[in-house]
Amino acid sequence: MARYFITSESVTEGHPDKVCDQVSDAILDAILDKDPFGRVACETLATRGMIFVAGEISTSCYVEIPEIVRALLYEVGYTDSDMGIDARTCAVISAIQEQSSDIALGVNIGGAGDQGMMYGYATRETPELMPLPIMVAHKLVRRLTEIRKSNIVQYLHPDGKSQVTVEYEDARPRRIDTIILSAQHHPDVSNEKLHTDLKKLVIDEIVDKELIDENTKILINPTGRFVIGGPHGDTGVTGRKIMVDTYGSIGHHGGGCFSGKDPTKVDRSASYMARYVAKNLVAAGVCERVEVSLSYAIGVAEPTSIAVDTFKTGKVNDEKIVSALKKLFDFTPQGIIDKLNLRRPIYRRTACYGHFGREEDGFSWEICDMVTPLRQELGIE
Numbered sequence: 001m002a003r004y005f006i007t008s009e010s011v012t013e014g015h016p017d018k019v020c021d022q023v024s025d026a027i028l029d030a031i032l033d034k035d036p037f038g039r040v041a042c043e044t045l046a047t048r049g050m051i052f053v054a055g056e057i058s059t060s061c062y063v064e065i066p067e068i069v070r071a072l073l074y075e076v077g078y079t080d081s082d083m084g085i086d087a088r089t090c091a092v093i094s095a096i097q098e099q100s101s102d103i104a105l106g107v108n109i110g111g112a113g114d115q116g117m118m119y120g121y122a123t124r125e126t127p128e129l130m131p132l133p134i135m136v137a138h139k140l141v142r143r144l145t146e147i148r149k150s151n152i153v154q155y156l157h158p159d160g161k162s163q164v165t166v167e168y169e170d171a172r173p174r175r176i177d178t179i180i181l182s183a184q185h186h187p188d189v190s191n192e193k194l195h196t197d198l199k200k201l202v203i204d205e206i207v208d209k210e211l212i213d214e215n216t217k218i219l220i221n222p223t224g225r226f227v228i229g230g231p232h233g234d235t236g237v238t239g240r241k242i243m244v245d246t247y248g249s250i251g252h253h254g255g256g257c258f259s260g261k262d263p264t265k266v267d268r269s270a271s272y273m274a275r276y277v278a279k280n281l282v283a284a285g286v287c288e289r290v291e292v293s294l295s296y297a298i299g300v301a302e303p304t305s306i307a308v309d310t311f312k313t314g315k316v317n318d319e320k321i322v323s324a325l326k327k328l329f330d331f332t333p334q335g336i337i338d339k340l341n342l343r344r345p346i347y348r349r350t351a352c353y354g355h356f357g358r359e360e361d362g363f364s365w366e367i368c369d370m371v372t373p374l375r376q377e378l379g380i381e
Contacts, residue, residue, distance in 0.1 A: 005177060007165040008133035008248025012141045013076050013352040014158020014184070014229070016236025020044035021245075021351040023051060024238045024260025026072050027065060029345035032262070034061035036343040039099045039107070042260035046236035048084045050091040055260065058099040066092040072348075077148070077158040084232020110334045111299035113265040114256070118296075120274025121251040122282040123289035125173055129279050130357035132173045134248025136164045138353045139206045144183055147201050155194075159184035159229030166211075171311075178217045179203060184229035185221075195220045245355050246271075251291050259351050263342035264333055266296045270303075273336045275356050276365040277329060281308075283368040284375050286321065288313035294331060301332040316378050324377040328370065340364040 011018055023044040031038040038059035045052040051069050073079075073087035080086055107113050122129045140162040148156040163180040166173045181198055198220050239257030243249050256267030263269040274292040281290050287310035295305045306325060308318045330339065337343060346362035359366050375381075 002171070003167065003169050005165050005167055006131070006133050006248075006250060007163060007178075008131065008137045008243070008250070009161060009163040010134065010137035010141045010244050010248075010353065011162075011241060012145050012158060012160035014078070014145075014160065015241075016046050016159070016231045016234045017238075017240045018236070018352050019046050019073070019076060019078075019231065020236040020238040021241070021257075021259035022072055022076070022348060023053065023069055024055075025347040025351040026068050027053070027057075027063065028260055028262060029348050030063040030068055031057065031059050031061060032343060032347075033345040034063070035059045038262060039264065040260065040262040041099065041265065042096075042238075044236075044238045044260070046085070046231040048232045049081070049086075049089075050093065050231075051085075052093045052095070054095040055097075056099040057096050065094045065096070078230060083157055084228070084230045107264050107299070107333075110301045110332060112270075112296035112301070112333050113298065114267065115296055115298045116256055116267055117252075117254040118266060118270040118274050118294045119246075119252045119254055120271065120276070120278040120292040121247045121290070122275070122278035123250075124282055125289075126357070128357035128359070129282050131247055131250045133164045133166045134244075134250070134354065135357055136166075136176070136179075136207060137162045137244075137248065138357070140164070140179070140181060140202060142353050143202045143206050144181070144198070152201060153197055155186040155189040157184035157186065157227075157229060159226075159233070173211075175213055176207065176211045176216055178219070179207065180219045180222065182221050182223075182226055184226050187227045191221065191224060247356070252293065258355060259347070263337045266294075266333055266336075269333060269336045269340070269342055270294050270296065270331070272340055272342070272355070272365040273329070273331065276340065276367075277325060277370075279366065280368050280370040280374055281310075281321065284371040284378075285380060286310075286315055286374060286378060290314070292325075296333075301334070303331045306331065315380055320378065324374065328373055328377060 024042040028040045042055040069092045070087045147153045160183045165178040258268040261268045278292045291309045293307045294303045308321045
């Protein structure tokens with residue numbers, strides 16, 4: 001029986017890269033709220049004392065970008081210049097231009113907004129039909145943020161990370177080998193108190209005790225100090241946490257990130273569609289795990305390829321599954337937008353703690369409403 005290890009990480013909403021993802025998606029949401037057909041490709045850079053917003057936006061409405069940025073920083077918790085950036089006093093620089101008319105020619109007739117490859121993945125190893133390492137990593141940093149924002153622990157600052165290594169045996173998760181949790185904190189707190197609190201209030205609350213044994217390694221703030229963080233410690237940029245956003249290093253990832261892009265950009269919408277299809281396939285019992293891949297050409301509506309890999313867990317062969325998908329799903333950009341209802345201001349919340357595995361309002365690609373049609377088409381009882 002094969003034994004191997006898989007590691008995944010996640011970060012809090014105060015991580016500088018995630019600040020940038022949220023800014024880009026908050027601007028997208030503000031535009032879609034007023035103009036559902038707005039075209040947005042918004043990039044953000046964060047550094048000490050400054051947020052820089054650039055990109056291409058074509059819309060009939062106007063949004064106040066500095067106000068959006070400051071409101072987001074305040075909500076995340078960057079309210080003191082000692083943290084490296086203050087929502088009230090930081091500089092906000094905007095360099096926005098219109099979308100290229102050459103790109104618009106193809107998009108206006110229903111074609112894809114760019115070329116590329118997009119992937120969706122699902123597995124039966126968690127209730128969310130997601131890989132175990134990334135789900136545990138997400139839940140750890142969400143809990144870390146929760147105890148900070150609710151003042152259960154008052155010395156925490158917004159930045160933080162988690163990393164989880166799971167030991168697999170015969171393609172199934174057996175135990176957690178390593179948990180790493182790093183939390184930005186006030187300089188006066190002792191390491192002993194921080195370790196005790198985070199072990200009790202975060203790790204013990206989140207991690208299934210049956211997955212931990214005497215050999216599991218738990219590392220909390222392993223450098224011994226994490227005071228300088230956020231945009232003070234690192235420059236943040238939109239789209240640098242693509243494995244955090246998806247499946248945590250399991251499966252493939254296409255070339256593009258998600259945040260700041262309206263749904264005509266198939267980097268985002270087709271990745272959501274691929275996850276939707278993959279999750280429904282696993283939920284339908286067609287396979288134990290699956291990766292769905294799509295590819296597109298700029299300006300062309302139909303995908304240039306559709307492929308499925310069930311890793312030899314399928315009840316029917318992969319070619320038959322592909323044939324069924326072509327009958328049951330519309331993979332054109334407009335078909336995806338209509339099916340998943342993507343012209344809504346739903347994207348800010350996707351920017352943190354993963355785009356997948358969240359059965360929450362707005363995450364339409366997580367709904368398993370195609371189970372019966374798939375089973376009928378594929379002849380699975």
